[in-house]
Amino acid sequence: MVMLGAAAGGLSRYALGTVITQRFSGRFPLGTVFVNVSGCFLIGVIMTVLTERLQPHPNWRLLLVVGGLGGYTTFSSFEYETYQAVRSGNHWSALLNVFVSVIVGYLGVWFGAFLARGR
Numbered sequence: 300m301v302m303l304g305a306a307a308g309g310l311s312r313y314a315l316g317t318v319i320t321q322r323f324s325g326r327f328p329l330g331t332v333f334v335n336v337s338g339c340f341l342i343g344v345i346m347t348v349l350t351e352r353l354q355p356h357p358n359w360r361l362l363l364v365v366g367g368l369g370g371y372t373t374f375s376s377f378e379y380e381t382y383q384a385v386r387s388g389n390h391w392s393a394l395l396n397v398f399v400s401v402i403v404g405y406l407g408v409w410f411g412a413f414l415a416r417g418r
Contacts, residue, residue: 300358304366312371338375342368346379 315337316330323329345363349355368375377400384393 300361301366301369304362304364304368305370306366308367308370308372310370334372335374338368338372339378341371342375342379343382 312334316334319333320330342364345368349360349364377396381393381396384396
C-alpha cells in the first residue's frame, strides 16, 4: 500500500510541479510551494476524516497518507505533526519542530553541498 501510494504521489508531485513551473516561470519556486501547501491541505482533510469521522481499514492511511502524501510531499507530515503538537498543548515542542526542520534542515543542505563541493 505504501509503495503504491508513494508511486502515485511522486508522479503527481512531478507532473503538477512541472506544469506550474512551466506556466508560471520565474525565480520563485511556485510549483514546489503549491505542492507543499496543497499537501498540507490534503493531510489535514484526510487525517481528520480517517481519525475523527471514519474508522476505515488501516491500509487506507498507509495508501493515502504514508505512501501518497509521503510521495507527494513530506512537508505535509512535518506540518501535521506541528499542528498535532500545538493542538495537544505542546507549543514548545511544535516550535522546536519548526526550528529544527527549517533552520537545521537548511544548514544540513548547506553543509552537504559544502562537503560535496570538496571545499
